[in-house]
Amino acid sequence: MPGEAPDLFAGDAPPAAEPAGEPTALVVPRDFLELAELAIRHSDAERFALLYSLLWDGRRDPGLLRNPAEARMVRLHAMARAVRRDAHKMHAFVRFREIDTPDGERSVAWFEPEHHIVEAEAGFFQRRFAALRWSILTPRRCAHWDGEAVTFTASARRADAPAADAAEDLWRTYFASIFNPARLKPDAMRAEMPKKYWKNLPEARIIPALMQGAEARMRAMLGQEPRAPARRQKAGRDPAA
């Protein structure tokens, strides 16, 4: 669908039935096309009506489509921003789990995007993980890569994706260790990693324990025994030397 947008709005195909005397050529700035292409992926059902009304009025006031402060343009920008953010969060928060299949290893992720971005963003994962064979399952569309081409299938359910992965425990250990308990800033964390994503992030389930400083509980979750008290070590000795 996003691929169709430029044709739909390109300047060389004006609507057929124009009343005489009306301006006919639809000249659209390139920036606007890019904006429209993003906004059209938004899940808001009014996105088409908004674009239509802007294009309609843009015929007589071409400046409109360049004016970032006009009310409808502000809304369009907001939609594009939301789509861009969703795409960025998808690049960030997709978590693959590796499974063995009859044709070898496969990386499978379950992700819940807010907007219609799976087709548009599959390329990112193809460029990054061309060497792997992967599937990203979502409630909207699913993308699959087998080393040749990306293919898309209809929506999936969470239960279709694998439930765990051997590396997740190590990842949680890392997450717990890299954070500095002396500088708790949960609001900053939630602003960038909103709670709606947590259920699909393997590290998120230890966040409450990290915030309460509940070390014992956290260790239990990490499957780790409490450490023995540190043994005094000779200063500066290379432990592996």
Place this chain on the structure above:
Amino acid sequence: MELRAKLALLADAAKYDASCASSGSEKRDSTQGGLGSTEGMGICHAYAPDGRCISLLKLLLTNACIFDCAYCINRATSNIRRARFTVDEVVRLTLAFYRRNYIEGLFLSSGIIRSADYTMEQLIRVARTLREQHGFLGYIHLKTIPDAAPELLAEAGRWADRLSINVELPQVASLRELAPEKDLPGIHDAMGELSTHIAEAREARQTARRAAPPRFAPAGQSTQMIIGADNSTDGQILGTSDGLYKQFKLRRVYYSAYSPIPEASAALPPQPPPLLREHRLYQADWLLRFYDFTTEEILSGGEDGMLDLEADPKLAWALKHRDDFPLDLNKAPREALLRVPGLGARNVNRILEARRHSRVKLADLARLRVPLRKVAPFLVAPDHRPPPGQIDATGLRQKLLNPSAFAAAQPAQLSLAL
């Protein structure tokens, strides 16, 4: 020691390095083989409860160190448990995390073991193994040991996207006192060497016709200063940053508020500096790099070489330069708009764009999500004129710092003006 226990220990020891950036490198991807990509933009794959971005697997190769820097938990005389990863362990962890899309790459640092050269060799070996044996194309940031041999620095740049050497403290005197084995001229020499390599590689890339010339740290070099471990003023800190940006073309200077460590040395302050100080320094650093402020101008907003902790540095500056305001939103040049408290660079660009089509009103700024209460006293617009005398009123600072008090007073004035 078991891998997970090492990971816990050596990630914990690495968290005092503030940098987690994975942006600004060359573009590359795995469509022609290999694993991974860098597309210019950094990606934060998670956020920790301390609000910080987790983009890279940040590790120390070992927390053993022959140096004895007073502020550092890994110093030789610190009574902590020591551990060391093998090269292969770091490589495997990096690949396992990368394949699952947990990280953008690796940030590897280390305590100094045996010698500077030996340590640098170990760091390089991890990067080389990732690149050569595993075709790894993700981001690699290597800590550089300043005393290591020039050939080693040169090789590090071949594999890494970014290199960094921490200056640690802004004054030579405090470095001498707190990190006696570190040597500032040596650090500057190494930074100079890196910056020459980086510039040459960049130039060669731009002029090369056919075969791409060897890469060298395409994401540049950065450094870090510890805040509050010595008596340096913000002026000394920013002055040092400014010098480093100019002399060595650093991409970033990171500021890390000193946090008291277990078994701290008596030479250190028992109290950490307010975290807000670190935040204000980052804001000031931003003004230095992107808003055409000089160090002197920034410091003129504070007192005695210290930034104003209550007000962000741009607001603090504006409150001391009230004669420059209010500005006409529709006539002021870009440089002047950039100095309006509450107007960021992106919104300034939008305003300039909107100005080409129609007169911009304060109401338009509201739609651009500009904080109106903050900008209003500093701007004149077709729908807004600040009340006479407001800009010079002694209460303005208090009103701007205390938005709730301001909120009670402001709407009437705004609606009158609209």
